[in-house]
Amino acid sequence: MTTYAVTGHMDLTDETVGLVRNALREVFATHTEGELVGVSCIAAGADSVFAEELLAMGGRLIVVLPSGDYRQAKVKPEHAPTFDRLVAAAAEVVVLPHENANRQAYEAANAELLRRGDRLVAVWDGTPPSGKGGGTADTVELAQAEGLAIDVVWPEGAARRG
Template identity: 85%
Template sequence: MATYAVTGHIDLTHKSVGLVRAALREVFARHTEGELVGVSCIAAGADSIFAEELLAAGGRLVVVLPSRDYRQAKVKPEHAETFDRLGSAAAEVVVMPHETADRSAYEAANAELLRRGDRLVAVWDGAPPSGKGGGTADTVLAAREAGLAVDVVWPEGAARRG
C-alpha cells in the first residue's frame, strides 16, 4: 500500500486543470502494488483535482480538514458542491482540533497530511514560500526535511491565475 498526500495551488488557470488531471492520472497509473490511498484537504484547485483523480483510479480518499469551521468559513460557493461530494466519497474525514481556519490550523493539517503520507504529490510551480506559512512551498520543504519522497507535478503549459 502506498499513501499519497497532496499539496498544491488553488489558483490554477482553466487550461491548467486538464493538464494537471492528465499528469495526476500518470502518477496514479504508476502505482501497481497494494491499495492506493490519497490524503487531501480537498480545497479548490489541486487538492480537489487530486481527490477526483484518485477516486477515478479506484483509490481510497482520506480527507483532512484544518478546522471545525472550515466548510462554513473557507469553502466558496463555487466550490461547495465539489467539496461536499468529495467529503461524502471519503473513506475517512479527519478534522483537526482547531475551531477556526487560520494559519495554525493550516499548518496542523499539512503536518497531518505528511504524517499520513508515504509520498507527497506537489502540484507546484516551484515558487518559494510566500512567508505566510502553510502554503504549497512550505509543505514541500517540510516533506523534504522529513525525508518524504516528493513528486512535483507541473506539466508543460501549466500556469496560475493572476
C-alpha cells in the same frame, strides 16, 4: 501500500486543470502495490483535482479538514458542491481540533497530511514560500526535511490565475 498526500496551488487556470489531471493519472498509474490511498484537504484547485482523479482510479480518499469551521468559513460557494461531493466520497474524514480556519490550523493540516503520507504529490510551480506559512512551498520544504519522496506535478504549459 503507498499513501499519497497532496499539496498544490488553488489558483490553477482552467487549461492547467486538464493538464494536471493528465499528469496525476500518470503518477497514479505507476502505483502497482496494494490499495491506492490518497490524503487531501480538498481545497479548491490542486487538492480537489487530486482527490477526484484518485477516486476515478478506484482509490481510497482520506480527507483532512484543518478546523471545525473550515466548510462554513473558507469554502467558497462555487467550490461547495465539489467539496461536499468529495467529503461524501471519502473513506475517512479527519477534522483537526482547531475551532477556526487560520494559519495554525493550515500548518497542522499539512503536518497531518505528511504524517499520513508515504509520498507527497506537489502540484507546484516551484515558487518559494510566501512567508505566510501553510502554503504549497512550505509543505514541500517540510516534506523534504522529513525525507518524504516528492512527485512534483507542473506540466508544460501549466499556469496560475492572476
